[in-house]
Amino acid sequence: MxxxxxxxxxxxxxxxxxxxxxxxxxxxxxxxxxxxxxxxxxxxxxxxxxxxxxxxxxxxxxxxxxxxxxxxxxxxxxxxxxxxxxxxxxxxxxxxxxxxxxxxxxxxDPTPAKTCPACVSEDLPEAATKCRYCGTAQV
Structure with missing residues (x-):
């Protein structure tokens, strides 16, 4: 208890x-x-x-x-x-x-992030291969 x-x-x-x-x-x-x-x-x-x-x-x-x-x-x-x-x-x-x-x-410390070039969302993880918001492939 x-x-x-x-x-x-x-x-x-x-x-x-x-x-x-x-x-x-x-x-x-x-x-x-x-x-x-x-x-x-x-x-x-x-x-x-x-x-x-x-x-x-x-x-x-x-x-x-x-x-x-x-x-x-x-x-x-x-x-x-x-x-x-x-x-x-x-x-x-x-x-x-x-x-x-x-x-x-x-x-x-915050995790490293990158910006999606298509929808300009700024909170994508560095290892992301696809944007979670618009589905655009990440380079």
């Missing part, structure tokens, strides 16, 4: 994706707090003075709707890079390792 449950979880389908999504959302909250409370103050202090962030006021002074906040964009960019690195190193790498031990290749 437990062996069947383990095999079910390691199949790489909806359950694995759901667990990965839950972990990613939890990590997202942690990384968002880091960028909001650590990175944003550092970026805002780069402009100095009483500015709300790194950027320029385009309209009436004091109107937050017309403030071009470059610091928020830089913070979002840092958030994205850190988030993707955490997802890769905490979810993808261990999953690849576990699946490799089971003899399954995941996230590998």
């Amino acid at each position: 437990l062996r069947g449950f383990k095999n079910f979880l390691m199949r790489g389908d909806v359950i694995v994706v759901a667990v990965g999504l839950i972990v990613a959302l939890a990590l997202s909250t942690l990384i968002k707090a880091f960028t909001d409370n650590v990175i944003n103050p550092v970026i805002a202090s780069a402009q100095g003075g009483m500015s709300p962030g790194l950027g320029w006021q385009l309209g009436r002074p004091g109107n937050p709707a017309t403030y071009l906040n470059i610091g928020a964009f830089i913070s979002a960019l840092i958030y994205f890079v850190v988030f993707m690195a955490v997802v890769y190193f905490l979810i993808v790498v261990p999953y690849k390792h576990i699946q490799a031990r089971r003899g399954v290749t995941v996230f590998g």
Whole structure:
């Protein structure tokens, strides 16, 4: 019974994706707090003075709707890079390792493909002698 449950979880389908999504959302909250409370103050202090962030006021002074906040964009960019690195190193790498031990290749390089000259489909295997879509003989 437990062996069947383990095999079910390691199949790489909806359950694995759901667990990965839950972990990613939890990590997202942690990384968002880091960028909001650590990175944003550092970026805002780069402009100095009483500015709300790194950027320029385009309209009436004091109107937050017309403030071009470059610091928020830089913070979002840092958030994205850190988030993707955490997802890769905490979810993808261990999953690849576990699946490799089971003899399954995941996230590998794509197989070489060629293009059919007649219908221009680009996903034919290199060894194909006939196009799977239009039936044209391949050279």
